[in-house]
Amino acid sequence: MTDNRHVSDDDLRALARRLRSHSLRMISAARTSHIGSCLSVADILAVLYGSELRIDPKRPQWPDRDRLIMSKGHAAAILYASMAEAGFIPVEDLGGYARNGGQLYGHATHWGVPGVEMSSGSLGHGLPVGTGMALTGKRSGAGWRVFVVMSDGECDEGSNWEAILFAGHHRLDNLNVVLDYNKIQSLDFVEKTLRLEPLADKFRAFGWAVREVDGHDVHVLREAFDALPLETGKPNAIIAHTIKGKGVSWMEGKVLWHYRPPSPDELVTALAEVEAS
Amino acid sequence: MRTAFIQALNELADRDERVCLVVGDLGYSVIEEFATRHPDQFVNAGVSEQNMIGLAVGMALTGKIVFTYSIGNFATLRCIEQIRNDVCYHRANVKVVAVGGGLAYGNLGVTHHASEDVAIMRALPNMTVVSPGDPVEAGLATRAAVAQDGPFYLRLGKAGEPVVHQAEPAFVLGRAITVRDGSDVALIASGGMLATADRVARRLSDQGLAVRLLSMHTIKPLDRDAVACAAAETRYVFTLEEHSVEGGLGGAVAEVMAELEPGHATLKRIGLRPEFNKTVGDQNYLKAMHGLDEDSVLKTIQQVITRSYGRVG
Numbered sequence: 001m002t003d004n005r006h007v008s009d010d011d012l013r014a015l016a017r018r019l020r021s022h023s024l025r026m027i028s029a030a031r032t033s034h035i036g037s038c039l040s041v042a043d044i045l046a047v048l049y050g051s052e053l054r055i056d057p058k059r060p061q062w063p064d065r066d067r068l069i070m071s072k073g074h075a076a077a078i079l080y081a082s083m084a085e086a087g088f089i090p091v092e093d094l095g096g097y098a099r100n101g102g103q104l105y106g107h108a109t110h111w112g113v114p115g116v117e118m119s120s121g122s123l124g125h126g127l128p129v130g131t132g133m134a135l136t137g138k139r140s141g142a143g144w145r146v147f148v149v150m151s152d153g154e155c156d157e158g159s160n161w162e163a164i165l166f167a168g169h170h171r172l173d174n175l176n177v178v179l180d181y182n183k184i185q186s187l188d189f190v191e192k193t194l195r196l197e198p199l200a201d202k203f204r205a206f207g208w209a210v211r212e213v214d215g216h217d218v219h220v221l222r223e224a225f226d227a228l229p230l231e232t233g234k235p236n237a238i239i240a241h242t243i244k245g246k247g248v249s250w251m252e253g254k255v256l257w258h259y260r261p262p263s264p265d266e267l268v269t270a271l272a273e274v275e276a277s
Numbered sequence: 278m279r280t281a282f283i284q285a286l287n288e289l290a291d292r293d294e295r296v297c298l299v300v301g302d303l304g305y306s307v308i309e310e311f312a313t314r315h316p317d318q319f320v321n322a323g324v325s326e327q328n329m330i331g332l333a334v335g336m337a338l339t340g341k342i343v344f345t346y347s348i349g350n351f352a353t354l355r356c357i358e359q360i361r362n363d364v365c366y367h368r369a370n371v372k373v374v375a376v377g378g379g380l381a382y383g384n385l386g387v388t389h390h391a392s393e394d395v396a397i398m399r400a401l402p403n404m405t406v407v408s409p410g411d412p413v414e415a416g417l418a419t420r421a422a423v424a425q426d427g428p429f430y431l432r433l434g435k436a437g438e439p440v441v442h443q444a445e446p447a448f449v450l451g452r453a454i455t456v457r458d459g460s461d462v463a464l465i466a467s468g469g470m471l472a473t474a475d476r477v478a479r480r481l482s483d484q485g486l487a488v489r490l491l492s493m494h495t496i497k498p499l500d501r502d503a504v505a506c507a508a509a510e511t512r513y514v515f516t517l518e519e520h521s522v523e524g525g526l527g528g529a530v531a532e533v534m535a536e537l538e539p540g541h542a543t544l545k546r547i548g549l550r551p552e553f554n555k556t557v558g559d560q561n562y563l564k565a566m567h568g569l570d571e572d573s574v575l576k577t578i579q580q581v582i583t584r585s586y587g588r589v590g
Contacts, residue, residue, distance in 0.1 A: 063340075118338070120362075122358055122362055125331065125363055128327060128335070129334045129335040129338070131328070131331065132338075132339075133335035133339050135336060136336050136340065136341060139317055158327070162328035166332070
């Protein structure tokens with residue numbers, strides 16, 4: 001198992017920068033979408049894979065590992081980058097992202113990619129599966145935990161609310177949703193599409209414990225994860241307020257970068273900004 | 278079949294604590310004993326089939342053998358993408374069980390008529406599709422579902438179907454059971470139509486025809502050899518199913534026969550017309566409207582044979 005006790009906040013910030021750089025290169029080269037969705041969740045994944053998750057890249061199927069389900073499977077590039085940085089796959093493999101003949105599909109894929117717990121890409125699938133895992137863990141008294149990383153647009157899917165109702169009823173406090181609340185979904189802002197607010201109150205009304213955090217502050221994220229479970233007997237929702245496209249000033253807060261890949265020239269300036277941050 | 282299923286599942290769960298049952302708030306008077314005997318292996322997911330399948334997958338990916346249970350379309354169509362992506366793609370050890378296959382809940386309405394489920398489940402990679410022919414097969418299929426790792430669809434009728442197999446037959450997934458052998462006509466039946474086919478076979482043999490009756494309990498993977506042999510060794514092959522003639526057992530047999538060398542038997546699919554029922558009726562009433570009662574099936578078969586002789590002669 002990876003020992004993360006001595007990982008510093010600065011180490012995690014550096015990891016987040018590498019995850020952003022990998023994602024930019026992968027998406028630009030493959031000319032795929034969702035760079036904005038990757039950049040918004042970078043700090044969250046850096047903290048989870050860099051210090052929080054009890055995982056062992058040498059034993060991807062280790063029974064006592066924490067499980068992370070990337071339910072926002074469209075941010076696959078940064079998930080694969082996290083797998084590479086964590087040591088599950090070679091960093092060189094990232095060059096095969098979304099390329100013919102490779103293993104790294106444009107949406108998160110478990111097949112042939114050690115460390116990816118579940119394939120996703122159709123939204124609203126991750127939380128029900130994570131809830132089933134948490135139920136097994138709870139009933140068997142296991143110590144491992146389940147993390148489900150979700151998007152805000154994904155909250156439109158009714159299947160999530162079925163699982164949220166179930167997890168609250170069954171008091172699955174080993175289940176943790178981390179919501180990348182970047183306020184932008186596919187075609188428009190969340191607020192203009194289907195309003196989620198008051199989102200924290202919605203989770204609380206279903207019997208969940210909620211903490212709202214700055215999803216780009218690694219120290220605050222660490223504190224939130226270290227405080228889990230927030231309340232005994234309640235599933236946990238960490239609502240991480242983020243900025244779509246975070247780290248590249250001209251991508252931040254823009255709907256455009258849900259779909260558009262950076263051109264080679266744009267990649268150069270984007271990487272320079274990320275690496276200087 | 279429902280009763281045989283739950284009895285078998287209770288016994289399996291006694292012996293193996295990995296065996297779990299997740300229901301979608303259905304199964305009144307069926308699941309109570311399981312829930313009492315195995316509280317830690319039972320979950321009522323509530324009226325939420327997408328979550329029911331997701332839960333089952335999560336449980337399966339953490340070591341359980343999970344049966345989900347609901348009525349025909351709710352168990353399958355309502356959560357088809359969860360079954361495709363989460364169960365089948367992950368090869369999760371989930372056994373989707375549907376009760377009320379076909380027109381078992383006839384007078385409850387079209388929502389409760391499961392008439393396309395086999396076609397849809399059969400299209401999914403990694404899925405095994407089984408429609409037992411009688412309560413004996415239902416119990417055997419339940420045990421086979423546990424013994425075989427991976428996705429499984431078990432289509433049951435309801436309760437009280439007649440027993441066809443007076444002795445326990447050899448039951449192998451993907452291998453048809455030869456109930457009787459003959460070389461004039463082959464009847465290939467699945468689900469509750471096995472009993473009808475059995476009675477029709479007796480009547481045809483009383484008329485001097487040598488009838489082969491195959492119980493094709495496993496529709497995927499289909500016993501292609503049994504189909505090819507029937508096509509080569511008899512003159513008429515009839516499929517019988519309480520399911521749309523499009524894409525189910527009849528469709529599967531037709532696919533095999535269409536790729537055989539010329540000169541094989543004539544095929545006629547007997548099943549539900551692919552349309553929504555517009556008249557209220559119980560199972561037997563609606564089956565008769567679709568020509569699936571014993572007399573209608575016999576008549577259809579005789580018409581095909583007569584017409585064919587006429588054309589040849």
